Amino acid sequence: MAKKLGLMKKIYQLYLSLSKKYGSPKEFWMKWCKKQKTKQNREDIALGAILTQRTNWRNVELAFKNLKSAKVLSIRGIYRLSKQNKNLLENLVRPSGFYKQKAQRISQFCEFIIKNYGSLEKFFEQDLETCREQLLEINGIGPETADSILLYAGNKPIFVIDEYTRRLVKKQKIAKRLSYSHLQRLFEQSLPKDVRVYQDFHAMIVLESKGLKAGKQTSSIYARKLLS
DNA sequence: GTCCAGGGCCGTT
């Protein structure tokens, strides 16, 4: 138990030291979006979370560009297109890789939202656990994708564990067991239950991994988030 | 040509 307390302390210290180094990624990100005049909406974030599975963000941006050109870069738009021309949707999404799967996955996600709730906003009116369970039931949405959507699109307090987090855990020798739920529990216990803290910490872990500095412009500076 | 990049699913042990 004492050992665990030490671990929790270590994680929290890590958060503090990263904060000192990077400031607030969220602030930075929002300012950056404003400057670029990109509107950053929940729908893009949720769709991006699916499209970026095991894929370079640059390729996701190419897919977004295609969707935007076809004027279907929205949950409703994709839902409509998936009904009328599945093949076209696959082609638009193609650059993001695994394109048949991903076209299918975003279609199912969009259908679920539109049919049951009409909009993402409505969906997110439910509590975290309810949202999470429902997302996980959709084929192709696993824990990481679900939690990314919840944290970044839904602003709900749940910590995202991804490859970068695991690398950090290994490097810092924070834990031996690397299972998703174990690490998630550990991080959440170590930090105040706060959306901003979770978002910023996760984003800073990514920044740290990539050796970037806040203030430097990159296409995916804020975690798995959006468009340039 | 080779390697890699913010998963998830579905088999087999």
Add this chain to the structure above:
DNA sequence: AACGGCCATGGA
């Protein structure tokens, strides 16, 4: 529970 094969593209 853990592990391996599979899905596919664009850029370095």
